Amino acid sequence: MESSVGVMPSGEWVRIRADAHDVSATTWAEYDPRLRNHVLPRFRDVPLKAISRLAAKGWVKTLRRSPAERCSPVDAVLVVTTAYTCLRWSELAGGRGWTWPAG
Structure with a gap:
């Protein structure tokens, strides 16, 4: 990964990745709400290099809790x-x- 990519906010990377990612409309219809409702509210402004495996696992654990x-x-x-x-x-x-x- 380029060093400049690591400091890029995750929200910006998601936008670039979405533009470059070639998937069917059905697949995108599943990805998009998950990104908007779960991933981006938590990680939009966080640089990619700041998201550790442990931080991601902890975040996933919070999603599994009841509303x-x-x-x-x-x-x-x-x-x-x-x-x-x-x-x-x-x-x-x-x-x-x-x-x-x-x-």
């Missing part, structure tokens, strides 16, 4: 509340737009 373990207690309450009340996020956040059904 409740990965979020704050407040976020966990919002997720559970949303799931069990059938309210939309905007209704929870704004506290309006929903009324109890007549009955």
Whole structure:
């Protein structure tokens, strides 16, 4: 690897690699959300040479935890509340737009 590549932020390398990587549309449809939702939020600004095998393994371990373990207690309450009340996020956040059904 060229020395300049090692200091390149991972997000930039991913962009260059994606442009050069020739895969089917189906394969890219699987890669893209994983990159956007998992890899880039964590490593976008991290230089390639700063990502050790141990750091990568630790990060993968956090992905394997349940969503409740990965979020704050407040976020966990919002997720559970949303799931069990059938309210939309905007209704929870704004506290309006929903009324109890007549009955």
